[in-house]
Amino acid sequence: MDLEEKKISREEIFEGKVLHVVKDTVSLPDGGTATREILLHHGAVCIIPITDDGKVILERQFRYAVGDVLVEIPAGKLEPGEDPLECAKRELQEETGYSADEMIVIGDYYGSPALLREHITMYLARGLHKGKTHYDDDEFMEVFEMPLDDLIDDVMNNKIPDAKTQLCALKAREFLNREKSERR
């Protein structure tokens, strides 16, 4: 079955500083039509930085959209056309102060594929070197660290509401386990 929906027309709804909302009319697989309200987005990166002794560098940050302080790994939006790796290095350095000898892609994801064209590349950062943080003017956060095993426990006990942090913690551990068993 061809599941694809094809764009017939687009109505621009709102283009702000962050959100770009459009309403498209599409043709459906059965020949009918429907409207799709979606958010366009240039993409983003997130980084799980792990120290040589197995601790994850985390941030505590107020997220206005959800009305709460969340524990998250570092992350940031791509500028239009920006290379995800360059963005990941920059966000890691600005938000946590760390630079990394190794930046390993551990996958990518769509966080809300029914609504949002935000495509996020996930990096595992290793070989960390401490430097200075540099926040955006309207960005306030606390940086702290936690052993990866404790973070996994918090993920399983539902103490980490942020999807990328849950996902990268579980993925990073699986990646490290597979790497270890390949070396044997």
Add this chain to the structure above:
Amino acid sequence: MDLEEKKISREEIFEGKVLHVVKDTVSLPDGGTATREILLHHGAVCIIPITDDGKVILERQFRYAVGDVLVEIPAGKLEPGEDPLECAKRELQEETGYSADEMIVIGDYYGSPALLREHITMYLARGLHKGKTHYDDDEFMEVFEMPLDDLIDDVMNNKIPDAKTQLCALKAREFLNREKSERR
């Protein structure tokens, strides 16, 4: 440090069939102000249905927002005020035809906390019984199954772009492993 940002005023931008966009002016922790463009949302559920012989029920569905056919676990939006468990049972039945003896909460998440107030509750469904599907008028999908271990391999090999499916596969396996070791 008090990281909270407080709403000063709200501008309604767009309220469509699916998206509700507002632009709020907020006070920052340092006393300054900023604007926050966000999407309001009633929340959603997703369900990882696992058969008695360890296979996951999956869907292949075109996602217009990201322009591709994605492999996903069943999911759906809450109606305003709807109980997440009732919604999860309904979506599981409508999209896959299955009902479940057990619906276990394995956590919740915000898929894109910088932009989107979408809060998603994750269920593991077990003790499955096959029934009939019932799709929405503009919903087209193919249902298939895959062993959980193969799905985890696909997640690690970056063949599953959907965040909730990656996360629920890894979380479900960790949940089942922890349950097994508690029983010993």
